[in-house]
Amino acid sequence: MTLAAFAYQRPRSLAEAVEAMAEAPDARWLSGGMSLLPMMKLELAAPPALLDLSGVEDLRGIRDEGDFLHIGAMTRHVELARDPAVRRDAHLASLAAERIGDPQVRNRGTVGGSLAHADPAADLPAALLALDAEVEAVSARGRRALSVQDLLLGPMMTALEPDELIVAIRIPKHTGHRQAYTKVPHPASGYAVVGVAVAIHEEGGRVRQAAIAVTGVALKAFRAARAEAVLAGQAVDQEVLAEAAGLVCDGQDVLGDVYASAAYRRQLAQVVTRRTLEGLR
């Protein structure tokens, strides 16, 4: 399947990348290509130019920055899944990365690409929402930080300007928090029919902080605020968990499709949330 023609550049630095984008404003960033190239094959995207980010050193690497982990946008899913610092301080990100696609996809796909692509059933958005992660973005107009919450606007829609690129994500350390990601994959696509990411911080037998984020269920990944509120401050028992799980889709417009009706998906999200919470005990 021959792709339609496009121009190609591999900038060597962030400055060069930003400059190249200013000169070719309709260009698209290319990271792992795991979403963009299939979209071009299906003619869902026809960019006149691709700017390959793989040569930009500033987008690489995972760094400890005190209270945060700094994760370069070009970090591949396989690296995120295995990195010892991520596994220790932001385990949920590793657990979600491990569940993405297949080995070939995890070897190429990147954190920055996954967030920018904003598939409503993608795994990382849920994990990064639950971890209160922040995105660092750069354009010719400068650098800004925005929360993953503010980044995700809807299906394949983000708050990024077309010429802006994600440089890194910053995750506040969750060392010692109990974390889990449960995914019910669609049997054909492998994407989440329901994916639930949980991070719980307990002290003295009570929940100090509870984060629950859900993917695959609505038009974008979301935090289950009411379920979290039920857990906060509680000494957790079966009953509290069940109550929280029952509220996981509260206020959401739950998606229905040929594979999973809205009622089924809501039920599945509740069951998956309850089991995930129980599994952490």
Place this chain on the structure above:
Amino acid sequence: MTEEATATQVRQEIPITVHINGAAQSTAIAPNVLLSEFLRDHLALTGTHVGCDTSQCGACTVLVDGRVVKSCTILAVQADGMSVTTVEGLRAGSVLHPVQEAFRAHHALQCGFCTPGALMLAAGLLMDNPHPTRSEIREGLDGIVCRCTGYENIVEAVADAAERLAEEVRPHGA
């Protein structure tokens, strides 16, 4: 966009050097050529099969810098400077790779269409994890779709290949 700009794009050719099965291949190539097309159409390495061409089936799997990659979902220009191993480069001279031996011994193929991808995926998985459990093998094989659905024998073959590779590293009497 003007017609002139389109024409310029079509003419853009980028110099690349890719090390394929140990030999450096230097050429100038249009950016829209996929690695699978470069291998099959430019280099006549037709062992790499293209099934779905939409990154679903894994038949086109090759090793890029030692990692499994679907060659239909990477541009040839993205592989510039990298080492690619295709199924043609798996064996050493006339000696089959242990993964190939194991596939033969366990009848891990029927029509053979997915086999080049399955072999490369298996070889890559075993490089990455030389002693996989059965469930790790099954999870790894998520990366190919066998339309003949002969997965059971493929799992057997990969498990056997792991043992054969361990033997190679630790020969008898050593």
